[in-house]
Amino acid sequence: MTTPWGEQVLTRFPEDPRDRLRAWDASDEYLLGHLAEREVPLTGTVVAVGDRWGALVTALAAHGPLQITDSHLTREATRINLERAGAEPGTVRLLTTQDPPPDRVDVLLVRVPKSLGLLEDQLLRLAPALHEGTVVVGTGMVKEIHTSTLRLFERIVGPTRTSLAVKKARLIFATPDPALRRPVSPWPLTYRLPDDVGPLLSGRTVVNHAGVFCADRLDVGTRFFLRHLPSAGGARRVVDLGCGNGVVGTAMALADPGAEVLFTDESFQAAASAEATYKANGATGQAEFRVGDGLTGVPDGSVDLVLNNPPFHSHQATTDATAWRMFTGARRVLRPGGELWVVGNRHLGHHVKLKRLFGDCDLVAGDSRFVVLRAVRT
Ligand SMILES: C[S@@+](CC[C@H](N)C(=O)[O-])C[C@H]1O[C@@H](n2cnc3c(N)ncnc32)[C@H](O)[C@@H]1O
Structure with missing residues (x-):
């Protein structure tokens, strides 16, 4: 994957030489391109949720991001991808959906998951860590982003809009609203x-x-x-x-x-x-x-x-x-x-x-x- 931070050689997990599927897609590229082009400050706690195979945190490794994933396969792929990219061990922290979320998040990157429920749960868990200055950017393929997806960002984070589609991918921009009365989590x-x-x-x-x-x-x-x-x-x-x-x-x-x-x-x-x-x-x-x-x-x-x-x-x-x-x-x-x-x-x-x-x-x-x-x- 070519990113503003360099070329990444990325794999899925388990590695299978017959597998022709890439370990990233246009939504990862769009999000990374946007962060570089708009010079989004990647300082403080940068969190990537739902990163499929670690493409986002591998590209952003120099900014010490934190990955939150529900998938063991994602974690394993991320470990391999970080190692191949020469990232120092420990620079990217790998958390699971069952770990306590960080107390404060300054940049929240959300690769929209297939499950709307998982998105709801993750946003609700992270919402108390957001503040007025938190940059929240979601990304996904057009077919993965529905009105219900955007409604979740609106209800849990704040006012939300989307970008134009590029290579069938779209970005979601949500502005945290500290006065928002968030719904109570229905999970589990x-x-x-x-x-x-x-x-x-x-x-x-x-x-x-x-x-x-x-x-x-x-x-x-x-x-x-x-x-x-x-x-x-x-x-x-x-x-x-x-x-x-x-x-x-x-x-x-x-x-x-x-x-x-x-x-x-x-x-x-x-x-x-x-x-x-x-x-x-x-x-x-x-x-x-x-x-x-x-x-x-x-x-x-x-x-x-x-x-x-x-x-x-x-x-x-x-x-x-x-x-x-x-x-x-x-x-x-x-x-x-x-x-x-x-x-x-x-x-x-x-x-x-x-x-x-x-x-x-x-x-x-x-x-x-x-x-x-x-x-x-x-
Ligand atoms: C069709 S569901 C069945 C769930 C449950 N046993 C049931 O019958 O309701 C398949 C399950 O396999 C899990 N799964 C997918 N890939 C896996 C893997 N490589 N190793 C272990 N579990 C995996 C999924 O997370 C999912 O929970």
Whole structure:
């Protein structure tokens, strides 16, 4: 990426030589160009929220910015990108959406996230740190910026306007209004499980921090999965892979209090939601809540059961790439005889991947839209 601060060689994470997707886009370039052209003073605490692969903080590393992200993959990419750019370790501080925000922010750069809820939550968390002189600039592709996006800036920061579009990207300028009466944060959101997921689960509480998958209602695929989970008792070590709000792993923990359940997700908000969902339902077994990439760090052959509702899109990578990595990881961590259970849209053809990796797979349940598949590690 060519920026006013020099050329950056940027990568996504995990690095994949077949991946032709760039680690930045026109919205990053537009924002950086604007900061340089308008000579925006990058002094005091400069915060970048939602920076996809670290392009913003890598370009601005000399100004000691602080990155706030919900994504483990973003953090890892940012670390690599900073190192390659020769940034001194520690010059860019990497915070997560679960860390306390800074007390004062002088420049706030917001790469508009896909989730409006996450934007709302992040702006509400940062708003007390803004002051009359804080420069707030948002950026995103035109198709990502809606009236509702601008309304959030208006309601939480102050008067907001947008730039002209350049290369299908747009900037958002918001002027902090200290007199603004901000809404109370609705996050985390909770809902109750419906009756058709079985007597043990019906009416149970699901807790969702902003930005998690299907934060305001039960996903139809997850609902189908809950109705067809393996029977309790067979598995001691269980992984809820890509746990989101943790409803699947919590269902297993409630059905089988003797099981040890590892909840893992690349989103910090998801791991925190899973822990909250688990605790809200009084599950009493052993549980661990981990943020990471797939099953990285889980020892080979150590798991009896992996439960997985793979993402449809992950950071614009194809579904297949992430699902493949999840299934390959599951095969590695399962003990012989251990099982991977997957729910997915019928048309995604997960059975083909599972057959290739595991030699075979069975259909546990299916309807017109979803299938639950089971693959056994031989
Ligand atoms: C379709 S959602 C399923 C969430 C939850 N299990 C459910 O059924 O409601 C997929 C989840 O995978 C997570 N995810 C995406 N890429 C991941 C990765 N590389 N490692 C771990 N989790 C990932 C997403 O953050 C998301 O929570």
